[in-house]
Amino acid sequence: MSKDEVLKKVIDILSKYSKTDISAESISMETSILDDLKINSARLVDIVLDFEDAFDIEVEDDDADKVNTVGDGVELIMAKI
Amino acid sequence: MRNRVVITGMGIVAPNGHGLEAFESALRAGKSGIRLQPELEELKFGCHVAGVPENIDELSEKYFTEEQLFAMNMSIRFACIAATDAWTDAGFAMPAVDSDDVDWDTGAIVGTGIGGMDLIGKKLVPFTNEKRVRRLGSTMVEQIMASGISAKVGGLLALGNQVTTNSSACSTGAEAVIDAMFRIRSGQAKRMLAGGTEEASVYIWAGFDSMRVLNRNHNHEPERASRPMSATAAGFIPGSGAGLLMLEDLESAQERGARIYAEVIGGAVNCGGHRMGGSITAPNPTGVQRCIRQALGDADIAGTEIDAINGHLTATFADPHEIRNWATALDIAPDKLPLVNSTKSLIGHGLGAAGGLESVASVLQVHKGFVHGSVNCEDLHESLEPFAGSIVQETREFADLKVLAKASFGFGDVNACVLFKKWED
Secondary structure, X not given: OOHHHHHHHHHHHHHHHOOOOOOHHHOOOOOEOOOXXXXXXXXXXXXXXXXXXXXXXXXXXXXXXXXXXHHHHHHHXXXXX | OOOOEEEEEEXXXXXXXXXXXXXXXXXXXXXXXXXXXXXXXXXXXXXXXXXXXXXXXXXXXXXXXXXXXXXXXXXXXXXXXXXXXXHHHOOOOOOOOOOOOOEOOEEEEEEOOOOOHHXXXXXXXXXXXXXOHHHHOOOHHHHHXXXXXXXXXXXXXXXXXXXXXXXXXXXXXXXXXXXXXXXXXXXOOOEEEEEEEEOOOHHHHHHHHHHOOEOOOOOOOXXXXXXXXXXXXXXXXXXXXXXXXXXXXXXXXXHOOOXXXXXXXXXXXXXXXXXXXXXXXXXXXXXXXXXXXXXXXXXXXXXXXXXXXXXXXXXXXXXXXXXXXXXXXXXXXHHHOOEEEOOHHHHOEOHHHHHHHHHHHHHHHHHHOEEOOOOOOOOEOHHXXXXXXXXXXXXXXXXXXXXXXXXXXXXXXXXXXXXXXXXXX
């Protein structure tokens, strides 16, 4: 799976949790999940569970804690698939 | 300080209708919301029927975003739909999600009896037992904490005053209305959204079925199953939904030109102490009578000034006792009892939501001047014969309806009585 495909899937997952409407064009690898996408910090737990299901991977708690930007999520997934 | 308190908005999600218009028509027409629930039969319950609001998934999608729905169990959905309706009915716009404005003058008391059980039974307990705690995600606590209900409502409406969930079994919803009245009366809030919610769940109803307090004799005719005051009453029918009322300081309501449905002129809550015939499951008659008298005293009116009673009246053995308690408390002869009805005959017993659902029914009746028919008591219980003239079986217009007493009683020997008065300038 290419990085672009992973990014697209990640954005789909994040959009479920965002309090604002997310458009794919406005999101870059540097976009902050909590600040820019207005996602409640508690939902990072659910986002990581969704990553696991969507990409059939397992994410250790320590790795999950390091996810702050969209790019962090994409890189984490790329390293595991 | 004793500010006058009025009702300026209402929201209802009932088994026989969503929204005030549909609910009022259902009440007037005697439309039942009790239907066969195949799941109850499959699970070998004695009672196979219940009152469950319809089309909730469609309504939820219409009312809420995917993000909002992510952590909304059914009792919270019922409450949030009713809260949205009551809020807009009172004349307010829904706050923008990206606005930082907080309404410090408005709070919410949204009660529940046993809310959240479905998620506990279907996810929390099995996942935990299967050692899959990690897979529970972030949303368990906010949905199973009792106050998860009021918490969600508070966020939805950006409320900044007291936001809490009360719980006192089947008197919960009425207690919420009374607590809200006192808070506004004493000047601590300008507006309080108050009432109750209860989800439809086999895990809530199982314990009642096991106690054999649910009617299991009318599974073949659901609409005839909820039979308050009937000689063939054989237990209550479980119900669910949410009923919320916007209580408001009269001055605030008049300043903003709000439509006023009724005034909340008095109320009282108490407990019978599980003595003098009372127990964890049965009311102490002295406690019930004191509660009603206290409400009258709070409103400074006489028992003879009550025009109608929306009873607790669940269709258990307690109905005749309740009617006698009303007559004793109001200090009037049986043939002088005000008109009485039971909304549970149409929607079942909404448990923690009952007082909220039935308060909405009560205020609609006061506002519109009618008393809805209490169905399924054509075979009136013999000990209620002396009161037969007061028990309303067919809906009737009642333009002179001024004061209606609404009471709810609950396990724990707890009582609540609230008095609604027709609004006249």
